[in-house]
Amino acid sequence: MNVARNQVRDDPEPDGGRAGDGGRPREDGPPHDGERAVLEAPDINRALTRIAHEILERAKGPERLLLLGIPTRGTFLARRLAERIEQVEGHPVASGSLDVTMYRDDLRLRPARALGRTVLPEDGVDGRIVVLVDDVLYSGRTVRAALDALNDLGRPTAVRLAVLVDRGHRELPIRADYVGKNLPTSRAETVRVCLRETDQRDAVLLRGGQR
Amino acid sequence: MNRHLLSTADLSREDALLILDTAEELSRVSGRSIKKLPTLRGRTVVNLFFEDSTRTRISFEAAAKRLSADVINFSAKGSSVSKGESLKDTALTLQAMGADAVVVRHGASGAPHRLANWVDGSVVNAGDGTHEHPTQALLDAFTMRRRLGELDGRRVTIVGDVLHSRVARSNVHLLHTLGAEVTLVAPPTLLPVAMGEWPCEVSYDFDSVLAKSDVVMMLRVQHERMNASYFPSAREYSRRYGLDPDRLGRMPEGAIVMHPGPMNRGMEIAAEVADSARSTIVEQVTNGVTVRMAVLYLLLSGSEPAIGGNL
Missing domain, CATH: 3.40.50.1370 (Aspartate/ornithine carbamoyltransferase)
Incomplete structure (x- = not known):
């Protein structure tokens, strides 16, 4: 009944014929049997560096940028991207987190769940270029919820989307602006993102399904 | 399975901390320009007050409205209760109106517990006699x-x-x-x-x-x-x-x-x-709205409540 923070939000579609709760990391700890790494720490590192440059290039400078991660792992990725942009530009970049639980469309399909944390800069989102950051892009429903949540918080100049892994199977007309890796998957497979901050190591693991 | 918040004795430590943590996150909403969340859209919360109350009723009403629930206020004065309608018949009326949650204050200890037997929604005790709040x-x-x-x-x-x-x-x-x-x-x-x-x-x-x-x-x-x-x-x-x-x-x-x-x-x-x-004392009033939001959210938002006791 009481859901741990890092399990709070995973992709919706509870009846989507996926293995387990699939689609999103549910557990911490060591790799499971039959899991293989599709991205290792250096790959993730390179992908984040590239995304950081892409974000910066398109925004024409770091001043108005706000990187908002979707908890749990999106928050850490947003922080890492902000640090990287800061290293390149020597100018601090705002980052924070945006919990979308209250805006989800699948709340009634499961028991009530605990909330994640929303942390915004003092001056809010108005006039900022907001980059939403998440670990896995799947159905797109989380991002839809994030756009609604953002709408209640203010009016950014622009909203963009950065994800570490895009595994396909979109259910809404949403696409990412910055993608670490496009990972064609079947719905039967599970993608698990591990990050140092919560899982002791950096990796993207794929499990299950017939490939 | 339905669950209610009738007594704090029904809350496990885990439940209680979940409510407090949820309230902590929700407290940030009151600092925003749009103090409203869409979470309980389409759900109905009935405030059933048989005893006078200002802050508790207003607080529950504000909490339910901030979560976009529909709120029906029912006070004994000016209702059929003054014509002698029993608690059970009042409950059946609410039931027929499709209340997802009934927030009840009553002068008799145990009234919310009785009510919980008669309605399908979750019952939240907003003070019953000298029993609990x-x-x-x-x-x-x-x-x-x-x-x-x-x-x-x-x-x-x-x-x-x-x-x-x-x-x-x-x-x-x-x-x-x-x-x-x-x-x-x-x-x-x-x-x-x-x-x-x-x-x-x-x-x-x-x-x-x-x-x-x-x-x-x-x-x-x-x-x-x-x-x-x-x-x-x-x-x-x-x-x-x-x-x-x-x-x-x-x-x-x-x-x-x-x-x-x-x-x-x-x-x-x-x-x-x-x-x-x-x-x-003033903080307590502000926090009341937040905490009641957390309670309504945890009882009503999911397929089943995350907190509270069974009958």
């Missing part, structure tokens, strides 16, 4: 936690009319669950007879516990329930059990003063104390 205890715990940090080992002194106080009962159970040590202070006439199972200490001497209290919670002297002479005079009560500036000065540094309201200024609490920086 769980959301008040939750908002008190939330306020303490914000001021003092985690409650484990904290010493909370609750002073006043414990006999008639549903706030005291709910607080004793909840604070015990959260690991705090509770001491009740009251004249012997204002303590219930059977307190053997209450997880708390009892004292008749306010001054002796004052110096080791992290929280002093003053209870209202409930004139409307005083049908016998429980103490000789208001002045004597005030002198022995009232919180005046002198006693405030003897409290440990950092200790806070709470009151569930409405206050009798000059009776159980001096006006200077109520308005001092150590008083959390």
